[in-house]
Every structure is written in structure tokens, then in C-alpha cells.
Amino acid sequence: MKMKLMYKIMLSFMLIIVIGGVIIALTINISTSRSFTAMVRESDIAYAQELSITLSVYYLQTGTWDGVANIIRLPSQMGMMGNNASRRLKAQGQDTDTNFVDHLSARGQFKALPVMLISPSKSIIFTNMNDTGFKIPETTGVPVFGLNNEVIGVIFAGSMIGSELLPVQEAFLNSVQKAILLASIAAIFATFIIAYFLVKHITAPVRALKSASNSIAKGDFKTRVDINRHDELGDLATGFNLMAESLEAAEQWKQQIIADSAHELRTPVSLIQGHLEMMLEGVYPMDRKGIQSIYDETQLLTSLISELQVLSSTEAGQTSFEMETISLEELIISVTNNFKAKMTEKNIEFDIDIKPGSTNVLGDRQKLYQVLLNIISNSLKFTPEGGIIKISTWLDKTIDSIYLSIEDSGSGIAPEERSKIFDRFYRIDKHRNRDAGGSGLGLAISSKIISRHGGTIKAVDPLSGKGTRIVITLPL
Structure with missing residues (x-):
């Protein structure tokens, strides 16, 4: 089944968008989880530092850890999040030790923040963890200082003990991850819509080219x-x-x-x-x-x-053109020698003037010979008896070209006709040319040959004021 280019590009865009969206969503999700976990740990450490000051004061006042459980109450057990919630409940005149617990427990979100106090000898002084299989954390806790900065205990809280998050923290993280997922789906959908119009815009010229190609194929x-x-x-x-x-x-x-x-x-x-x-x-x-x-x-x-x-x-x-360095002077003499009998018959004189530096040119000898033969033949044909044909060459260093001029003393060509004489079958006087045996193709062929050499050929005003003058330029 043949699939249109637009659909192929759309499928490619869809694949790229979906893969890119999934990768971005996973990357953001992992990054968010790590950042949130790091934030929770920093919060737990801050809570442990706050609690260590309270415990240090308590120990200095009592000289013992007996009754320490009474000062580690719910607001402290909830950490900073618990402290903020406790303050809001206190402002409403509610008992934070009971109502807040009942409130969270009813929602299935309450779980006391794990707290552990150990002695310098790593014996457990206090913990609110009911699991008998727990171990003393290997991580560094927050020291509790006594007199003379003596370490009298080490406090651990929350993620300092284990990596498990509280239900309220897990709920928050899940809500963030859900928001990321929904945002990713919405972004993929929006990107797909934008891609559709973009692909449609990109492929519009291709469709136009296809339609035009079909028209060309049909001959239009x-x-x-x-x-x-x-x-x-x-x-x-x-x-x-x-x-x-x-x-x-x-x-x-x-x-x-x-x-x-x-x-x-x-x-x-x-x-x-x-x-x-x-x-x-x-x-x-x-x-x-x-x-x-x-x-x-x-x-x-x-x-x-x-x-x-x-x-x-x-x-x-x-x-094919066989390019080589040729001598224009030798080529001109070779061509004019073919017309000696005709020159003698009509008493026509050749005046050849080759300027220094304008002798050698790069070209196809046979093709340039044919050009000179066509032009000089026409000049002889329409130059009256006793006339003259002037052939001259000169160098123009400004354009790195050689000029070749052929001028006769014939009847000449009207200015409005000069640009047409190089067209196929064009005749100024059709009857005269046909009687003379001309086909009307010689100058057209000459024009194409000179063009293939990278030069120009044109009829210009004769220097003598009468006759026809053809000027050819050839690059060096």
C-alpha cells in the first residue's frame, strides 16, 4: 500500500514526539523524586537538630534520660510538616496530641515520624518505632551535647533511619508525579497538533510540485x-x-x-x-x-x-569539441586560400590585419574553420566586383578576449535586421539567397559554435559606413 509523504512524516513526528515525551517525563519524574527525597531528608535533619537542642537542655536540667519520651511528643514527631499543622490546630483551640492524630488517622495518612535516640555506646535510649526488627542506623546522626561539649547521645529522625516516606509525603509525591504525567500527555497532544499543521505547511510545496510534474508529463x-x-x-x-x-x-x-x-x-x-x-x-x-x-x-x-x-x-x-591552442592567423589564411579563384574572378581584395598578441586562442580548429568559412563565403557572395573584405584581430586584456572582425563592402544589413541574421532560415532577401544557393543555416550554426566556445558573435555598424561587419569575441 502506497503511503503519502505527509503521513510518513507525521508518523515519524509522532514516534519522535512520543519517545521524547516519555523520556522527558521519566527524567522529570526521577529528578522530582530525588529532589523531594533530598528535601525530606534535609527537613528531617533540621528537625533532628532542633530536637537535639531540646534534649540537650532536658539532660542538663535532669541529669538523666528518664522521662525523655514525655518531651518527644506529636508535634515534634511529625517534624516540620507536623509542627506547621499543629500550629494551625492550636490556633483553632484543638488538642494537637489527639485531634491532629485522629484527623490524619481517619484519612489513613498518619504515621509517627520515626525517632531514635541512642547513647554514645550505641545502645538505644528511646525510639517510637514498634518494629522489633529494626537496626541502629549506620548513617551519621545529630549529636546531643552535654557539659563541655560532651556527646551524651545521638538523635535520628525520619529518613535518617530508613528510606521509607510518610504517607502524607508519598501522597504529595504521587500527586506531583501524576501532574507530570498529565502535563506530558497534554504536551504530546499539543505538539502533535502543531506538528500536523507544520507538516501540512512543509509538504504543501511538494504537493504543488507533484501536481505541476503531472501537468508537465501530460505535455503542458x-x-x-x-x-x-x-x-x-x-x-x-x-x-x-x-x-x-x-x-x-x-x-x-x-x-x-x-x-x-x-x-x-x-x-x-x-x-x-x-x-x-x-x-x-x-x-x-x-x-x-x-x-x-x-x-x-x-x-x-x-x-x-x-x-x-x-x-x-x-x-x-x-x-563534441576538441579544444586546443590554435593560431587565428594560420586559420584565416587557410580559409581565404579556398576563395582565391572567386576573389580573382570578382576582383575582390582581402585586407588582413593581425595585431600582436591576438594570434593564439583556445578552440576547436575544425569548428572555428567552419565559422570563418560561412562568414567569409557570405561576404564574398554579397560583395560587388572590385570590393574589399577586411579581416582583423586584436586583443582586449580587460576582458581577456580576442576580437575577430570581418567587414565587407557590400550592400550591408539594416540595423533592425542585424540581430535576426543568426536565426535559423532567416533571409533578408529570400529570393536572392535561394538563387545564390544559401540555406539560411550557416550563420545560425556559426552562432551556436561560438556560443559553445564561450564567445559572442554579432553584426555591428561597419567602420567604413557601408557593407556588413561581423565581430566575434573568443576568450583566451
């Missing part, structure tokens, strides 16, 4: 949890919301890339299908030229699919 990626707490549960809620945002963004990306891919793939597929239909209907001859046209479209289709795969794996973080 817009679900969020509203938990404003400054503890681990608050951190968990924040992490959950971030996860939900990531899932929502991933879902939107998936839907967008499917829609974009379907749109972009439709054009070459439609062209291939159209050519084949025309050939089947005899409109176009099935010659080398027609087949070459279809082949070119399949090449574009293959290139588009390949770039989609690269972009998808890069965005998903599934592409």
Missing part, C-alpha cells in the same frame, strides 16, 4: 509552480520552473525546426517533383541537362539536411 510545458520560499524547497521550485522553461523552449524549438525544415525542404522537393512530372509528360526532354538540373536540386537537398543535422546536434550539446 507552460505549467509553473508559485512557491515563494527561501529554503531548499524554494530552490527546488526555482529549479523546477527553470526546467519547465527549458522544456517549453525545447518543445517550441522542436516545433519551429520541424515547421522550418518542412518549409525549406518543400522547395527542392517540389522542384524535383516538377521536373520529373514534366519529363514523364514529355514537356521536358529526358536528356543530360534535365537530369543535371534534378541532380543539382538533390545536392542542395542533401546539403540542407546535413546542415540541419549539424545545427540540431550543436544546439542539443551533442557535438
Whole structure:
């Protein structure tokens, strides 16, 4: 049977509360018993000290212990508790030697305080204990002094003789222990009620997270949890919301890339299908030229699919990067060498300016090569004949980064369009780009590669006032 987290926590709290309550109650009970016993003993010792003075005076006056039983009467036999009660009865005009005894005896609470007087030789002079099996206490009693501080006897009272409490004392101790027990039960019950609301408050965010998780599992990626707490549960809620945002963004990306891919793939597929239909209907001859046209479209289709795969794996973080120290100068020269024929054909000049200290950078050679290839290819594509492409690098020590700038003298990009050119399939002039063979994915791929390097890429105002300028920053 599946048990809810709230009930599990409640059972744990109950177990802890009950065990803790029992331990505390037992501890207080034992401590109270010991303290009360110690108090009774101190009271008995005080009574014995008071009685020793009376006995000392009696012995000095009579010179004998004969008749000592007559001065050890009930008020003294009850100790301090008896003295207080005796005074109250005397104030009411009652005989303390009879009425007080009768009063307590009727309630079954009276028992004379044990008193024993022994001689220095440890023979019993007086005791009010009827038990013939008693022994002389081994504890230290209160001495009774005669002339010249001579010890003429030793007095013992109450707990100095035995550990047994008087009924009235036992009744008081039992009432205290009962009160402790009731207080412990009440405290456990009150703590349980507080724990219930506390656990309910603690598990409320968990229940909210569970409900939100179920919604996410059903495909509702817009679900969020509203938990404003400054503890681990608050951190968990924040992490959950971030996860939900990531899932929502991933879902939107998936839907967008499917829609974009379907749109972009439709054009070459439609062209291939159209050519084949025309050939089947005899409109176009099935010659080398027609087949070459279809082949070119399949090449574009293959290139588009390949770039989609690269972009998808890069965005998903599934592409591995082999980081090493590489020379930007060598990389730039290697890329520009691929375009010498095109440069000669369009009479375009490369102006390369590598500042000192801005040569080496940590990166993936192949991926950065692809970035430069994409950007320079676009620059060549849209730079008119006789134009110039400037490539420069410089070091910024304040941010420990190297800047790489590629600027052409083409028609340029409107400021409001510059932030969009790194989006998938984005074209400023769709017809021009498609005719030129562009897929609209090159700059999107370049942006993801630079981002994975911890750098940035953006289009900025050209220094010459015309054309397009792309600036890349790469950390050292």
C-alpha cells in the first residue's frame, strides 16, 4: 500500500514526539523524586537538630534520660510538616496530641515520624518505632551535647533511619508525579497538533510540485509552480520552473525546426517533383541537362539536411569539441586560400590585419574553420566586383578576449535586421539567397559554435559606413 509523504512524516513526528515525551517525563519524574527525597531528608535533619537542642537542655536540667519520651511528643514527631499543622490546630483551640492524630488517622495518612535516640555506646535510649526488627542506623546522626561539649547521645529522625516516606509525603509525591504525567500527555497532544499543521505547511510545496510534474508529463510545458520560499524547497521550485522553461523552449524549438525544415525542404522537393512530372509528360526532354538540373536540386537537398543535422546536434550539446591552442592567423589564411579563384574572378581584395598578441586562442580548429568559412563565403557572395573584405584581430586584456572582425563592402544589413541574421532560415532577401544557393543555416550554426566556445558573435555598424561587419569575441 502506497503511503503519502505527509503521513510518513507525521508518523515519524509522532514516534519522535512520543519517545521524547516519555523520556522527558521519566527524567522529570526521577529528578522530582530525588529532589523531594533530598528535601525530606534535609527537613528531617533540621528537625533532628532542633530536637537535639531540646534534649540537650532536658539532660542538663535532669541529669538523666528518664522521662525523655514525655518531651518527644506529636508535634515534634511529625517534624516540620507536623509542627506547621499543629500550629494551625492550636490556633483553632484543638488538642494537637489527639485531634491532629485522629484527623490524619481517619484519612489513613498518619504515621509517627520515626525517632531514635541512642547513647554514645550505641545502645538505644528511646525510639517510637514498634518494629522489633529494626537496626541502629549506620548513617551519621545529630549529636546531643552535654557539659563541655560532651556527646551524651545521638538523635535520628525520619529518613535518617530508613528510606521509607510518610504517607502524607508519598501522597504529595504521587500527586506531583501524576501532574507530570498529565502535563506530558497534554504536551504530546499539543505538539502533535502543531506538528500536523507544520507538516501540512512543509509538504504543501511538494504537493504543488507533484501536481505541476503531472501537468508537465501530460505535455503542458507552460505549467509553473508559485512557491515563494527561501529554503531548499524554494530552490527546488526555482529549479523546477527553470526546467519547465527549458522544456517549453525545447518543445517550441522542436516545433519551429520541424515547421522550418518542412518549409525549406518543400522547395527542392517540389522542384524535383516538377521536373520529373514534366519529363514523364514529355514537356521536358529526358536528356543530360534535365537530369543535371534534378541532380543539382538533390545536392542542395542533401546539403540542407546535413546542415540541419549539424545545427540540431550543436544546439542539443551533442557535438563534441576538441579544444586546443590554435593560431587565428594560420586559420584565416587557410580559409581565404579556398576563395582565391572567386576573389580573382570578382576582383575582390582581402585586407588582413593581425595585431600582436591576438594570434593564439583556445578552440576547436575544425569548428572555428567552419565559422570563418560561412562568414567569409557570405561576404564574398554579397560583395560587388572590385570590393574589399577586411579581416582583423586584436586583443582586449580587460576582458581577456580576442576580437575577430570581418567587414565587407557590400550592400550591408539594416540595423533592425542585424540581430535576426543568426536565426535559423532567416533571409533578408529570400529570393536572392535561394538563387545564390544559401540555406539560411550557416550563420545560425556559426552562432551556436561560438556560443559553445564561450564567445559572442554579432553584426555591428561597419567602420567604413557601408557593407556588413561581423565581430566575434573568443576568450583566451
